[in-house]
Amino acid sequence: MLTGVHVAFLGGDARQLEVIKKCVEMDATVTLIGFDNLESTFQGVHLKELEPKILEDVDCLILPIVGTDEDGYVESIFSKKKLKLTEEFLSHLPKTSKIYTGMARQYLKNLTNDLQIDLVELLDRDDVAIYNSIPTAEGTIMMTIQNTNFTIHGSNAIVLGFGRTGITLARVLGALGAKVKVGARRPEHLARIYEMGLQPFYISELAEQVKDVDLLYNTIPHIIVTAKVIANMPHHALIIDLASKPGGTDFRYAEKRGIKALLAPGLPGIVAPKTAGIIISNVLTKLILEQFGDQGGN
Amino acid sequence: MLTGVHVAFLGGDARQLEVIKKCVEMDATVTLIGFDNLESTFQGVHLKELEPKILEDVDCLILPIVGTDEDGYVESIFSKKKLKLTEEFLSHLPKTSKIYTGMARQYLKNLTNDLQIDLVELLDRDDVAIYNSIPTAEGTIMMTIQNTNFTIHGSNAIVLGFGRTGITLARVLGALGAKVKVGARRPEHLARIYEMGLQPFYISELAEQVKDVDLLYNTIPHIIVTAKVIANMPHHALIIDLASKPGGTDFRYAEKRGIKALLAPGLPGIVAPKTAGIIISNVLTKLILEQFGDQGGN
Amino acid sequence: MLTGVHVAFLGGDARQLEVIKKCVEMDATVTLIGFDNLESTFQGVHLKELEPKILEDVDCLILPIVGTDEDGYVESIFSKKKLKLTEEFLSHLPKTSKIYTGMARQYLKNLTNDLQIDLVELLDRDDVAIYNSIPTAEGTIMMTIQNTNFTIHGSNAIVLGFGRTGITLARVLGALGAKVKVGARRPEHLARIYEMGLQPFYISELAEQVKDVDLLYNTIPHIIVTAKVIANMPHHALIIDLASKPGGTDFRYAEKRGIKALLAPGLPGIVAPKTAGIIISNVLTKLILEQFGDQGGN
Amino acid sequence: MLTGVHVAFLGGDARQLEVIKKCVEMDATVTLIGFDNLESTFQGVHLKELEPKILEDVDCLILPIVGTDEDGYVESIFSKKKLKLTEEFLSHLPKTSKIYTGMARQYLKNLTNDLQIDLVELLDRDDVAIYNSIPTAEGTIMMTIQNTNFTIHGSNAIVLGFGRTGITLARVLGALGAKVKVGARRPEHLARIYEMGLQPFYISELAEQVKDVDLLYNTIPHIIVTAKVIANMPHHALIIDLASKPGGTDFRYAEKRGIKALLAPGLPGIVAPKTAGIIISNVLTKLILEQFGDQGGN
Numbered sequence A, B, C, D: 001m002l003t004g005v006h007v008a009f010l011g012g013d014a015r016q017l018e019v020i021k022k023c024v025e026m027d028a029t030v031t032l033i034g035f036d037n038l039e040s041t042f043q044g045v046h047l048k049e050l051e052p053k054i055l056e057d058v059d060c061l062i063l064p065i066v067g068t069d070e071d072g073y074v075e076s077i078f079s080k081k082k083l084k085l086t087e088e089f090l091s092h093l094p095k096t097s098k099i100y101t102g103m104a105r106q107y108l109k110n111l112t113n114d115l116q117i118d119l120v121e122l123l124d125r126d127d128v129a130i131y132n133s134i135p136t137a138e139g140t141i142m143m144t145i146q147n148t149n150f151t152i153h154g155s156n157a158i159v160l161g162f163g164r165t166g167i168t169l170a171r172v173l174g175a176l177g178a179k180v181k182v183g184a185r186r187p188e189h190l191a192r193i194y195e196m197g198l199q200p201f202y203i204s205e206l207a208e209q210v211k212d213v214d215l216l217y218n219t220i221p222h223i224i225v226t227a228k229v230i231a232n233m234p235h236h237a238l239i240i241d242l243a244s245k246p247g248g249t250d251f252r253y254a255e256k257r258g259i260k261a262l263l264a265p266g267l268p269g270i271v272a273p274k275t276a277g278i279i280i281s282n283v284l285t286k287l288i289l290e291q292f293g294d295q296g297g298n
């Protein structure tokens, strides 16, 4: 239980609601800032304005997935007011408290660094990234079906990268009946790909491998799908690039060659905000419980 | 090869193009009626107007998937002219020839019956229905992802009917990580469902089974998802009804209860027209070859 | 419940015990004939000798999986006495009763025919055959691993026949990572094989298909794996023939060519007698309940 | 190619033959020591006695999977002579050369350390361990079927450890239709287990999880399946312990409680020596090529 623990939420979107719900269930003291338009308020939850004094006895401060922008502004779909996380404001937070967010921009990193407050970036965690790979793969499947006139079943698909997202996507495509090749650079990855019943290749041979590809998916956050690669692909092929902006594809050249290439960021929040919220909420609650729960760690 | 065989196409959509291509490759004599706006014409193919004499030496006449409407009109996305298949016109077709279509309306059935011409309904065939179940399942997956805020993975899904479409859909949902129950009425179906690693139940127990369902799919062409069933479902559940119009769902009651219910006809042609065309084209070519090919049947 | 229903068991093996257990649970009156060495007797069960009068008020008589042999003898692993099912003995059974067995030999068929008593052959039923295909496939997997020096994963496997056993075996082999081809003769079977992600071919092309086969499995109860087929197989290949005796393989020629070929009858009873017993017991109990149960059919 | 590279093999079993074959194909100079009874000799290969001078121009020395025993003896199934790898003998090997083995005992480690010769232990490598997990899993499946009277399909299975072997085994059991739980200790492992459609739990909760287990598999090389755990298991359950000797099971207590528990070491070499040989041979050849091949690294 979180009895006596004070959790403050600053801004957010639908995903935050799952976390708030869980904190309430665990009997935490919950303060919401920037939720003035929230319709279904939770029992015993306090809606507050963005005022420094509010933070004075807060144990954890929970920011939205994107934390702040580069100027310190925090987004909230539940408020029309501008919310800025200033140094002044944050300096009221006790040094023993923790800030949780999805991913931090430089602004937030600097601020917490200066003030020596612990900052936890949830999307960095392997478990969160693996859970999120599930809605990401489903979103990718949806986009594929929307953007092709053939079925995934029976098509030649290539997945680049065999990390947290690539593993899941490759499995799902195989399960749907695609002939899946996966490009990676480590021998142990090639071994696992083979064991999974998929066809491994070294990413260095990519240009050779795409000659009959129908569906090319990239998860490697570097320029990988170069003009040279694209030049070898058939015209009807579709590229979906999942790597974080700006992706790993030479989009300019793809367009020139008439090959459809899509950058697809943020799929979990788009196709399955509820699941995405539950993922964050489960991990966050577990972390808060381990840190502040009465038992420490159960 | 189809050398010397005369194949006429009357109307159609993109799917027809695959069949035309294959007939041309096999050296058939090909006549197209109602394709005046067709851009990429095929080599050696004759575009003709709808005139009775055209049919006089035709061996097979290929109509669009839907054949004619109830008044005898044939649709063509490649022509603005109205195409009507009259008795007068059809009477010029030799008695030894065959007419192929997807599904025949009563108008066409009566006509061919009166004239004693063989009519082959391709969508009736088990093999075509099974091949088509693949794009149908992918279209269903796409609609599911579009219409929910949670992932298929981990959700409770129910498939009603374990025929050509139901088997495929159940397998695909399972492969995507849903917990899948399948409702059927034959003991041997329950056995196969169990063997596939899914959870079988007798359709007669449907009202009990839906209490925690997230996704309900119907493939049974009878009223199955009744008000009584819907009344037991959770509010966030989604119903997708694949059975041919009017489906097997009490849509009126679903709406009243605030449960989203979608009727989803014709998915193969919508989400994967190219694959759907290849399916028809493969089977059609095989049938024409068996009937008219030089070797009969290879 | 089976209160008041009199069920007699004549002979059998370990599989019978599951059925007896279930009948006792359902409160049937249970008589066991030929179980004199049975160690763990069930509460309220009567051990009897093979005497005509015993059958006089029996509602169902349950014989072992193999019924009788061609001379009328019934096997029992629980007795050293010879048990013969004579016409004299059986004539005491009421005409309204039913006899259940796995598979009947001609002797038993003639007898029941003459006496006009209903005979139910359980292994004939589709549901039983499908449930049994699971232990059959597992037994086949075990034999394969025992008889090869390479893994199933990555090997070229062929399954002949796409019936109740073939479907299951093909799926299991695919799941273990083999490259699976399935030979069948119906176009709708080829479609389903393709949908399952396996590679279909017409059985008529078998001789061509085996050139690089590592593992060949037959489920077709006709001579299919002929000398001509075997002549095309690589030497290291293994043939496992599951079809009922004498199988569908030219074993003489296989031996001559030095290709290991095994006939593998009765796998469920060998590798998973407990599961095999539960399968029979579940279906049998359901049938008895439908026939004699207080509610008829639930 | 390996033209001009001198590869010497000292002792070994059937698995070694695949490596020899590949080296010959790549045009290496191949010397075999301790293969005097080898029947099918390879073209251009030299059979030699164990004499120090032989090693003088050797580039790589390949030992059997187990290297030497603790006294320096090397096993060979192809020779009756005793082969001892002495310091005297090994000191003739050029300092630039490499020794490859599966796993090294302390004797061999000390020797190569003293002589400053590179020693490569192949079974340590992640890729080799993952490839080997495939025959290991198949051997485990075979042992399971042999040692139970029920099917894997439908049974409750638990896999302990989610490393190179555990991942593969868990997937295979799931593919065969078992209900699979996997115990691990890292949150990212629990996430991946969930994504794979299996049921994760923290290994610390093991004693609770085994209450209805039918099949318990251990891959963790520590005492994990303790008396406390075994005390909670049903009597009919089977334990297969794959962890290297002495395994992670309290075998004494299992026996006392009447629960069958098997230690199953070295499965790849037992159930699929050919595949095991190819695995070693592929990786070994790749390493030799990278080290000594004309191109270095392709």
Ligand SMILES: NC(=O)c1ccc[n+]([C@@H]2O[C@H](COP(=O)([O-])OP(=O)(O)OC[C@H]3O[C@@H](n4cnc5c(N)ncnc54)[C@H](OP(=O)(O)O)[C@@H]3O)[C@@H](O)[C@H]2O)c1
Binding pocket: A129, A132, A133, A136, A160, A161, A162, A163, A164, A165, A166, A184, A185, A186, A203, A219, A220, A221, A222, A241, A242, A243, A244, A264, A265, A266, A267, A268
């Ligand atoms: N679009 C969305 O909705 C969405 C959702 C989730 C993630 N993402 C994005 O997708 C990307 C991948 O995320 P992830 O969680 O899967 O990350 P990850 O686990 O780190 O995987 C990245 C993969 O890329 C490989 N890689 C990196 N640099 C490489 C190079 N130079 N050459 C070859 N391979 C290279 C890595 O291989 P090694 O293991 O050999 O290093 C690894 O397999 C990230 O950019 C992430 O932000 C997008």
Ligand SMILES: NC(=O)c1ccc[n+]([C@@H]2O[C@H](COP(=O)([O-])OP(=O)(O)OC[C@H]3O[C@@H](n4cnc5c(N)ncnc54)[C@H](OP(=O)(O)O)[C@@H]3O)[C@@H](O)[C@H]2O)c1
Binding pocket: B129, B132, B133, B136, B160, B161, B162, B163, B164, B165, B166, B184, B185, B186, B203, B219, B220, B221, B222, B241, B242, B243, B244, B264, B265, B266, B267, B268
């Ligand atoms: N939306 C689309 O894009 C799309 C695509 C393909 C098909 N469809 C439609 O989907 C429906 C199913 O097609 P299909 O090819 O799968 O047909 P199918 O193979 O005939 O399967 C129909 C299933 O419904 C069951 N069923 C029929 N009446 C029943 C009843 N009264 N109670 C319980 N079960 C009953 C059948 O069970 P038994 O085997 O016991 O008879 C069978 O399992 C059709 O209406 C078809 O037009 C739609």
Ligand SMILES: NC(=O)c1ccc[n+]([C@@H]2O[C@H](COP(=O)([O-])OP(=O)(O)OC[C@H]3O[C@@H](n4cnc5c(N)ncnc54)[C@H](OP(=O)(O)O)[C@@H]3O)[C@@H](O)[C@H]2O)c1
Binding pocket: C129, C132, C133, C136, C160, C161, C162, C163, C164, C165, C166, C184, C185, C186, C203, C219, C220, C221, C222, C241, C242, C243, C244, C264, C265, C266, C267, C268
């Ligand atoms: N060894 C064991 O432990 C074990 C266990 C179970 C069963 N069995 C035996 O295995 C065999 C198959 O059993 P099952 O339950 O799978 O039977 P099934 O469902 O009737 O399947 C038999 C298959 O063989 C095909 N077939 C029959 N004659 C053919 C022919 N002339 N050419 C091509 N295909 C042909 C059938 O095709 P169509 O559908 O086109 O007719 C069907 O796919 C039987 O002999 C059975 O006794 C053995």
Ligand SMILES: NC(=O)c1ccc[n+]([C@@H]2O[C@H](COP(=O)([O-])OP(=O)(O)OC[C@H]3O[C@@H](n4cnc5c(N)ncnc54)[C@H](OP(=O)(O)O)[C@@H]3O)[C@@H](O)[C@H]2O)c1
Binding pocket: D129, D132, D133, D136, D160, D161, D162, D163, D164, D165, D166, D184, D185, D186, D203, D219, D220, D221, D222, D241, D242, D243, D244, D264, D265, D266, D267, D268
């Ligand atoms: N019987 C055979 O034929 C055969 C074949 C192959 C391997 N093996 C043996 O099987 C064992 C596993 O091999 P592997 O290649 O899979 O090794 P691995 O990749 O290192 O996996 C070992 C697993 O054990 C877990 N683990 C280790 N200590 C633990 C602890 N104290 N508590 C909880 N989990 C713990 C590890 O978890 P973390 O990732 O959290 O550390 C890891 O998941 C070894 O002993 C190996 O020699 C036997």
